[in-house]
Amino acid sequence: MILCAAASFVVGIVGSAFPILKSRKLSTASIQRRFYWTGCVSALALLFLARLDRWPSNLYLIFICGTVVIAIAFFRTSHIKINGRIWAAYAVLRRPDAPPAVPQHHDEV
Template identity: 40%
Template sequence: MSMQQTLAYAAIGALGVGAIFSSFPLWKSATLSPDSVERRVWWTCCAATAVLLFFSQLPDWRSGLFVSIMTAVALFFVAGFWTNFVKINGRVYGAFSQGRPDRPPALAQSDGDEDDEP
């Protein structure tokens, strides 16, 4: 198997990892919401996919640039149409997001609403 095929398979793997692991948060945080964790996993895997696809086309860098840009644009539209992963300046954009705010952080401290027993 050539290096180009290996990089292409790695790009497909990165895309698969992003699709699967952006469906649920991989870790819990006191400062990040689960939606933010999912969003970060998705965009990291999308960036890795685009970079791997670029390198899989070398030495023809023009083809690599075309493939990686078109893949990035397609993944941006997938995120904008089917998910709430497009967030710019604190506002979530999406075809069906309906202005849904992010969930609170999973490990956030309670606001003292509950009575603590000694």
């Protein structure tokens, strides 16, 4: 359990050291969405591994935590995007993604 806690601490420190990167192909919202879901899946996996000795009750815990993660994403962010459509509780969060932050050169298109 201490090993999983240490691993999650290291993942958190390393992940927070990288700023939100700018891309020519992805919008900043898309990059934020990928960071959010990667972090949530990593945290849920480490939580599952930390309580592996009690795996039957652990499945219930992971289900509840996963539901909370999805609810937070639905009510507070625009991080749920399926087939190009953003799913969010409020219309202000359902706006289309902005274009990529770094403009493309004309000869790269």
